[in-house]
Amino acid sequence: MKLTFYKYQGTGNDFVMVDNRENIFPKNDTKLIGHLCDRRFGIGGDGLILLENDNGTDFRMVYYNSDGNESTMCGNGGRCIVAFANELGLIDTETEFMAIDGRHHATIDVEGTISLHMKDVHTVSVYENYVFLDTGSPHHVELVDGLDELDVKKIGASIRYSGLYGDKGSNVNFVAPFGTDKFSVRTYERGVEDETLSCGTGVTAVAIAMKVLGKTHSDSVKLETPGGELQVSFVQDGKQFTDIYLTGPARFVFKGDIEW
Template identity: 65%
Template sequence: MQLEFYKYQGTGNDFVMIDNRSNFFPKENTQIIAHLCDRRFGIGGDGLILLEKDQIASNLATTTDFKMVYYNSDGNQSSMCGNGGRCLVAFAKKLQVIENEATFIATDGLHHATIDEEGLVALQMIDVAEIKISSDHVFLNTGSPHHVQLVDDLENYNIKENGAAIRYGHLYGKVGSNINFVKQIDDTTFSMRTYERGVEDETLSCGTGATAVAIAMNVLAKTTATSINLNVEGGKLVVSFDKGEGKFTNVFLKGPAEFVFKGTIEI
């Protein structure tokens, strides 16, 4: 069949977007999803995202605009993707599902977002309370699990080799974790690079990772700021939050979400 798709990217994190409000897409076929995300034989993307109607919320009389269903590029359904969520908000606006504000459900719960005239999307992430601090890293869940580690020479650091070693190592077992390596630039700015599970390689950006890094740097007292700039390989993101009683609330991830192209492919 002919599949209509849209391609979006948020600071280099790129996604295949599909309007699945009619529930036509073969969601259980991981091979098709992996093929669509393949950069040589398919469309190419760090993941695939379906925009669907939120049937559960409708039944519970909860007001949502849509549901987000996210798949890693290996074809498997995964945990929350921050940049993917921001791109999905831009996609929903293009489809005229929303105007400038959205409320949607994802695998980690309810999300609110706004999109401005310049295409910058601010996405509310989940509250974070449980943070594990170790001698050389911090671990926390920002919708997806993240390992955060400071390194000296970030520019020349072997992200794929070192990231894979930790992702598959004794710390996280079979489930694994996303791995973020960080360098401090100034009091409010950090550079980061991320090895993403499911992609099994470095990506140009990771939204839940940027959120994790911002919170981790605050927890480690590397910054007292509650609005933090993150330099990722594909651009710049801003993470802001409120902090109180060991809990981070009103967590927002903000950055660009851009339409790349639209097309059809036979599956």
């Protein structure tokens, strides 16, 4: 079978994108999805995203990690699928789409910067050495010294597979201050089981965690990842966070066909 695919990246977080409005893709074939995401034997990507029809919105986003399993919300993937839908002519400068965690609104400007409305955060759990919250995906957030030299894969995996988070595990973010209302972030992603160049739900979690910890007093935070800069804004009402927006670039990389 031949598959036409598109490759997109958002601050280095890259995805294989498939227009599945005609339900051509074998969605339960985890081995195939893993193969397509493989950087040596397939196309290569941190995940695979299907764009599908949805009755109540412009389209539906179905996201798979590179291990082949369907996963929770992906913020950078959400921004990339908006760029993809724009390229397909489904939307213009504004959209509403359905994802696994509910409806998302997004806008896209002429330069390709996409602002994605994320789910509200009602609970932020603060512990002695870390913060845990769910921004569409679960995230462990930890301030560290020596971020540049940190073995993110090794330490991230030890936390992800520890008794803290059970069988489902958690994404793990390591953070260091990087100027006024700006932080450097490196993320270990479950499902990829490695460090990625950027994680949208991860930087969203970091921005909120830094506000809760008093490391920033701003409601708009810049996050520097190995793949580039993102911005997260929000409205805080006591312990709850609403009107959360993840903003940054999403870029088309290439289009191709692959057979299996």
